[in-house]
Amino acid sequence: QTIVDASIASSPGPFALHAHFSSATVFLSGADILTYLRTLETEDVKLQEIDFAIFTPAAAGGAMAKAPAKEKEEAKMEGAIQIAIGVKKEVLIKADMLDYYSVSRCYILKPWSYSIWEEIQSWFNTQIKELGVQNLYFPMFVSAKVLEREKDHIEGFSPEAALVTRAGQSELEEPIAIRPTSETAMYPYYAKWIKSHRDLPLKLNQWNSVVRWEFKNPQPFLRTREFLWQEGHTAFLTKAEADTEVQQILELYWQVYEDLLAVPVIPGIKSEKEKFAGGLVPLTGVERPEIPRTLLP
Structure with a gap:
């Protein structure tokens, strides 16, 4: 089943599509998109047009009705986010992903x-090995002593850290954290392995999963309690x-x-508020600003 927002048919602006390649953009009207999608319908695959405006949450009770305009707008936005996340989950589940x-x-x-x-x-x-990067693996557990030594660094993750406090029926002598990230676990060993400039550069990478427990609005592939990632940790002389x-x-x-996922981006720099604990120049990526709209399959 293909689901589209019914409002795109009357949208005044064009939609930007990556039809075949991430490097080529096609601009089409909403009406043209709907016309094309209808030609792809089969007995098993139907086009479903949904008016998402009807899902806007109504004010609940007198207290909500008296809320300031800002609070009403925030509640409306939160409701819209929940609807979008819910639709995304259902699409991914129906797609057997x-x-x-x-x-x-x-x-x-x-x-x-x-x-x-x-x-x-x-x-x-393949790409990072050409740069001289080697893969390794650190255990998923981080001791409380290590966390305490690096408390300034781990402070931003402390509300999200999952702790193991029991083994069977016995209490552990000290809690053990399941890594929310690996800096605190890895860097004491970097200090051990790097004896002089001859040991530099040290370029290591690991593929693993991390756990971050406390958050709202879980989003598959973007933010869940456990998620897969890679993290590279390198040390240089200069x-x-x-x-x-x-x-x-x-x-x-x-x-x-851009090449594997067909998602256009530009490199950017995070704000101070978003900066990773201990980070110096936190780089990130954002969607290209010249694309007014994106139609997702």
């Missing part, structure tokens, strides 16, 4: 979706070398999005 799991806010990655991750791993591994490596890796991330 995901399934719900017995632990809330966790999802099963079925073969189709996991194969996408395998393609990303295969391509990215800042200039580190900056060069950062730009090279940023280019690879860019290629993953």
Whole structure:
């Protein structure tokens, strides 16, 4: 089933589509898009037009009716977010990419979706190995002592850290965290392994999963309690070398999005509020601003 917002037919502006390649953009009216999608209908695959405006949450009770305009707008936005997330989940489940799991806010990655991750791993591994990066793996557990030593760094993750406090019926002597990220676990060993400038550069990468427990609005493939990722951790003799490596890796991330996933991006810099704890220059990627609208399949 193909689901579209019924309002696109009357939309005054064009929609930007990547029909075949991420590097080529086609602009079509909403009416033309609907006409084309209708030609693809079969007995098994039907086009369903939904007016998402009807899902706008109504004010609940007198207290809500008396709320200031700002609070009403925030409530409306929150409701819209929940609707969008719900629709996305259902589409992914009906497409046989995901399934719900017995632990809330966790999802099963079925073969189709996991194969996408395998393609990303295969391509990215080839690229980083050409840069001299080696893969390794650190345990998923981080001791409380390590967390305490690095409390300034881990502070931003403390509300999200999942702790193991029991083994069977016995209380552990100290809680053990399941990694929300790996800096605190890895860097004490970097200090052990790097004895002099001869041990530099040190370029290591690991593919793993991390756990971040406390958050709202879980979104499959974007933010769940456990999610897969890769994290590269490198050490250099000079800042200039580190900056060069950062730009090279940023280019690879860019290629993953544009060449493998057909998602257009431009490199950017996060705000101070968004900056990772201990980060110096937090780089990120955002959608190209010249694209007015995006139609997702």
